[in-house]
Amino acid sequence: MIRYIRQYPVSICIILAVIYLSFFKPPQTDIGSIPGMDKVVHVCMYFGLSGMLWLEFIRAHRKTHAPLWHAWIGALLCPVLFSGAIELLQEYCTTYRGGDWLDFAANTTGALLASLVGRYLLTRKWAKGYK
Numbered sequence: 001m002i003r004y005i006r007q008y009p010v011s012i013c014i015i016l017a018v019i020y021l022s023f024f025k026p027p028q029t030d031i032g033s034i035p036g037m038d039k040v041v042h043v044c045m046y047f048g049l050s051g052m053l054w055l056e057f058i059r060a061h062r063k064t065h066a067p068l069w070h071a072w073i074g075a076l077l078c079p080v081l082f083s084g085a086i087e088l089l090q091e092y093c094t095t096y097r098g099g100d101w102l103d104f105a106a107n108t109t110g111a112l113l114a115s116l117v118g119r120y121l122l123t124r125k126w127a128k129g130y131k
Helices: 002-007 009-023 037-060 068-093 101-126
Strands: none
Touching: 002 009, 009 037, 009 068, 037 068, 037 101, 068 101
């Protein structure tokens, strides 16, 4: 466990921030009147989470050359499953938040976009040994 904290410290902080943002009761503001703003926020949250997981994976495994499928599982599949669990918990464990399939789709889109960027830009630039 300590190894993961040392290898992925920023990602763990982002995960904690996403958990907090997913379960706190937001104040009423005018920004909620902008159509689709909620979905943009979801895409950005999971783009940041998945992108940081990619960055820290590449940094942590630069010399050891771990298989790239480990990154796909850790930086794409895990955030998608995590977002699904968050949406289910919002639906069934809170009275002020509701799980939404479109939020889950926005979360998945953010993780997928970050994984595509992570795979095709970051791994080619910083870790040419990955295949």
